[in-house]
Amino acid sequence: xxxxxxxxxxxxxxxxxxxxxxxxxxxxxxxxxxxxxxxxxxxxxxxxxxxxxxxxxxxxxxxxxxxxxxxxxxxxxxxxxxxxxxxxxxxxxxxxxxxxxxxxxxxxxxxxxxxxxxxxxxxxxxxxxxxxxxxxxxxxxxxxxxxxxxxxxxxxxxxxxxxxxxxxxxxxxxxxxxxxxxxxxxxxxxxxxxxxxxxxxxxxxxxxxxxxxxxxxxxxxxxxxxxxxxxxxxxxxxxxxxxxxxxxxxxxxxxxxxxxxxxxxxx
Amino acid sequence: xxxxxxxxxxxxxxxxxxxxxxxxxxxxxxxxxxxxxxxxxxxxxxxxxxxxxxxxxxxxxxxxxxxxxxxxxxxxxxxxxxxxxxxxxxxxxxxxxxxxxxxxxxxxxxxxxxxxxxxxxxxxxxxxxxxxxxxxxxxxxxxxxxxxxxxxxxxxxxxxxxxxxxxxxxxxxxxxxxxxxxxxxxxxxxxxxxxxxxxxxxxxxxxxxxxxxxxxxxxxxxxxxxxxxxxxxxxxxxxxxxxxxxxxxxxxxxxxxxxxxxxxxxx
Numbered sequence: 001x002x003x004x005x006x007x008x009x010x011x012x013x014x015x016x017x018x019x020x021x022x023x024x025x026x027x028x029x030x031x032x033x034x035x036x037x038x039x040x041x042x043x044x045x046x047x048x049x050x051x052x053x054x055x056x057x058x059x060x061x062x063x064x065x066x067x068x069x070x071x072x073x074x075x076x077x078x079x080x081x082x083x084x085x086x087x088x089x090x091x092x093x094x095x096x097x098x099x100x101x102x103x104x105x106x107x108x109x110x111x112x113x114x115x116x117x118x119x120x121x122x123x124x125x126x127x128x129x130x131x132x133x134x135x136x137x138x139x140x141x142x143x144x145x146x147x148x149x150x151x152x153x154x155x156x157x158x159x160x161x162x163x164x165x166x167x168x169x170x171x172x173x174x175x176x177x178x179x180x181x182x183x184x185x186x187x188x189x190x191x192x193x194x195x196x197x198x199x200x201x202x203x204x205x206x207x208x209x210x211x212x213x214x215x216x217x218x219x220x221x222x223x224x225x226x227x228x229x230x231x232x233x234x235x236x237x238x239x240x241x242x243x244x245x246x247x248x249x250x251x252x253x254x255x256x257x258x259x260x261x262x263x264x265x266x267x
Numbered sequence: 268x269x270x271x272x273x274x275x276x277x278x279x280x281x282x283x284x285x286x287x288x289x290x291x292x293x294x295x296x297x298x299x300x301x302x303x304x305x306x307x308x309x310x311x312x313x314x315x316x317x318x319x320x321x322x323x324x325x326x327x328x329x330x331x332x333x334x335x336x337x338x339x340x341x342x343x344x345x346x347x348x349x350x351x352x353x354x355x356x357x358x359x360x361x362x363x364x365x366x367x368x369x370x371x372x373x374x375x376x377x378x379x380x381x382x383x384x385x386x387x388x389x390x391x392x393x394x395x396x397x398x399x400x401x402x403x404x405x406x407x408x409x410x411x412x413x414x415x416x417x418x419x420x421x422x423x424x425x426x427x428x429x430x431x432x433x434x435x436x437x438x439x440x441x442x443x444x445x446x447x448x449x450x451x452x453x454x455x456x457x458x459x460x461x462x463x464x465x466x467x468x469x470x471x472x473x474x475x476x477x478x479x480x481x482x483x484x485x486x487x488x489x490x491x492x493x494x495x496x497x498x499x500x501x502x503x504x505x506x507x508x509x510x511x512x513x514x515x516x517x518x519x520x521x522x523x524x525x526x527x528x529x530x531x532x533x534x
Contacts (some may be wrong), residue, residue, distance in 0.1 A: 043341075048314050072348050076311075077367075080347025081339050084433060087370050091431030093493075098371040098409070103354050105365045105418050142365070149412060153373050158351075164358030166351060200498075243373070 001030045001184040006223070007191040008036030008078075012249040014086060017190070020255035022093035023154055031144065032182070033097075034155045034175040037074075038064070038225075044081075045073050055118035055127065065116065066131045066168040071158065074168060075101070078156045088156050098146055099154040103137070103166050108159035112167050121226060121246040133167035135159050135174040137179035145156060150197040169212050176232035180239030187236050188258045189229045190249035195264030196221055196230065211265045212237040233266045241252035243267035268297045268451040271522060272442035274301030274347075274458040276491070279351060279516040280321075284457070287522035289360035292419055295486070299410065301422045301442040304341075305331070305492075306348040311348075313493050314426050322385035322394060329491060332383065333398045333435040338425065342368070343436060345423045363461030365413055366421040369402070369431050375426035376404040377443050379434050401433035402426050403447035403467055428532040443499035452505050455525045456496045457516035460530030464496065477533045479504040500533045510534035 006017055017033075022054035025031055041064075045052045050073060053065040054129040065121070066074060083099040102108025110133040118125050146153050157174060158166040172189055200223045201204035210218050215234035222230045228247075235242040246256060247263030257263070269291070273284055284300075287502060291426055292298055306333075312319045320332040335340060350366040357364035358496060368373025377400040385392050413420050425433040446454040466472035466489045477485050482501035489497045493513075500511040514530030515521060524530070 042317075047316075048311075072352070075351040076343035076347035078347070079351050080345070082345035084342040084346050084368055084370055085339070087368075087429075088431060091370060091373065091427055094431070096372055098364065100367070100371075100521045101351055102356075103351055103366075105363055106358065122456060142417070145416060149408070151409070160355075162357055164361070165356065193466065226392060231465050 001182050002186045002188065003032050003034065003175050003179040003182070004186045005034040005190065006036065006169040006214070006249050007171055008038040008040060008082065008141035009192040010039045011192040012212045013105065013223065013251070014089060014189070016252050017249060017254055018086065020253055021152070022095050024255065025095050029104045030147055032155065032178065033086065034171055034178065035082055035086060036171045037078040040082060041074055041077040044077050045070070048067060048073060055116055058119055058124055062224060063116070063132065064168060065127060066189045067129050068131065071131045071166055071168065075166065079160070083154060083156050090152065090154070096151050098151045098156050099156070100115055101156050101161035102169065105139055106137045106160045107155060108144055108169060109139065109162065110135045110156070110159050110167065110169060112161035112163065112165055129166050131165065133159060133161060133169055135169050138178055140181050143182065146253045151246065154241045159188065170228050172232040173235065176236040179236050179241045183240060185242040186243050186259065187244045187245065188255065189232065189246050189252055190258065191229070191246070192250055193226070194248040195246040196226065208263050210264060212267055215266055237266055269441050269451070269453045269455065270299050270301065270446040270451045270454045271457065272301040272439055273438040273516050274308060275305040275349065276459040277306045278459040280518070280521065281356060283519050284516060284521055285353065285356035287359060287520055288357065288419070290364050291522065292362050293310045299415055299420045299422065299445065300353065301438055301445065302349055302353060304345040304423070304485045307355060308341055311336070311344050314415040315340060319361040322383055324384055325386055325391055325410065328494060330399065331435060332394060334396050335398065338433055338435065342425065345425070345530035350421060350423050351416070357419065363418050365418045365422050366386050366397065366423070368423050369426035369436065369441065372406055373404045373427045374406045374409055374422060375424070375436060376429065377402045377426050377434065377436060379430065381434055398432065398434050400426060400428060400436055402436050402444045405445055407448050410449065425523070437497040439496045441479055443506070444505040446503050449473045450507060452509040454508050454511045454524065456511065456513050456519055457525065458496070458500065459517055460493070462513040462521065463493065472511065474502045474531050476517065477531060479534055486490070504533055
């Protein structure tokens with residue numbers, strides 16, 4: 001089993017990703033795709049006159065502040081445009097894809113955090129009305145039902161809270177939780193960088209290998225969104241996933257290259 | 268088995284619909300919800316600077332001209348905002364809903380019509396680049412898989428063409444095709460009118476009953492979007508569905524009222 005997580009940043013080649021998935025799927029490789037949609041959510045939010053708002057936690061993690069209206073835009077982009085765009089690409093390539101959010105059948109479930117701590121101008125504020133959380137539980141029954149019957153799941157945030165409310169969750173860590181729950185051999189975290197860089201943004205400074213027992217020591221090299229990928233990787237290998245690979249989604253054959261070890265391999 | 272189709276017009280009470288669905292579901296009633304999203308698609312299209320375009324065919328049917336950009340907005344609203352909004356309402360009510368488009372697992376499949384005939388100022392024009400079609404095939408295997416495992420399917424256009432391309436299809440007729448394929452007892456077509464009106468928009472002129480073998484003679488009373496509902500009803504009863512009920516989705520207990528015959532009953 002391979003879990004492929006593809007980010008939602010600019011430059012990602014979804015056609016190339018879909019072609020690689022189709023080739024692997026058609027030779028019998030069990031596979032699940034998890035995707036994002038952040039850049040497009042920002043664009044649509046701006047266009048609708050509701051510019052995105054990001055908060056930085058005291059520990060330095062950046063996340064989207066997701067009030068109810070932002071959640072609706074988030075769902076439009078992640079579950080509508082991005083998810084169905086990928087499902088269509090796969091269906092055209094004869095892969096019987098089924099696109100679902102974490103809300104559907106509560107595939108991704110977790111606690112709803114209504115409050116978030118935000119550092120602004122050196123001061124920490126509490127913001128309320130956030131629809132956010134972290135995936136704690138995976139509904140493997142629905143996923144296995146789909147896989148066992150020949151459907152390729154294409155999954156996306158939001159998740160469901162324990163009360164059934166839509167919550168924004170980090171896609172990389174959701175993919176990591178999924179990989180653990182399904183005892184995946186490989187978790188690929190694809191984005192618009194070639195892997196973890198020792199000296200961001202110098203791509204020549206790519207870190208090729210990280211020992212599984214030492215992932216957290218590499219957190220210092222991770223900038224911005226890469227931080228959650230490293231955190232997700234640490235969780236995945238600690239949870240029994242064979243290997244995690246950070247790799248480039250802007251190139252031809254992104255999955256094959258990643259599976260061949262091109263990128264940063266955590267194992 | 269009951270198939271409930273709820274339109275996407277203004278005034279529809281999705282909270283009331285969700286409450287009724289939850290009550291029926293929890294006493295073991297097998298049920299599938301199909302929904303629309305046209306009014307919200309118009310609103311978002313306008314807001315994004317891509318106003319909706321409607322065409323009227325020579326036989327008098329109105330439909331959305333769906334070029335590639337419109338299809339993306341359509342998917343954002345139908346598959347994102349509307350679908351996940353309903354799934355969330357049901358999840359909050361402890362119904363394990365799963366929201367899917369017709370593209371997912373090719374639940375709704377049909378021919379892609381790239382060309383559409385449009386009557387403008389009395390002249391018939393041919394417009395190309397339309398992503399539209401009609402549902403001809405239902406993937407009952409995936410639907411039954413979900414139902415048999417306790418999941419309530421919440422379905423929405425678009426459908427998949429035979430080549431896997433997203434196509435806009437009429438939701439009422441898709442629901443009719445679904446009702447036939449699943450041998451449903453009842454098909455409820457809920458919208459923002461109390462049923463078929465002999466003298467539109469006079470709600471006192473409600474037609475209470477239409478004999479199954481005489482549906483097409485009532486087409487003359489149907490205005491605009493109601494035409495496709497009557498057509499869908501004719502197809503459903505001809506295909507073996509026990510009864511079709513046109514009813515009001517703006518009121519409290521819309522499903523219970525409809526099932527008690529409040530509306531226009533075709534049987």
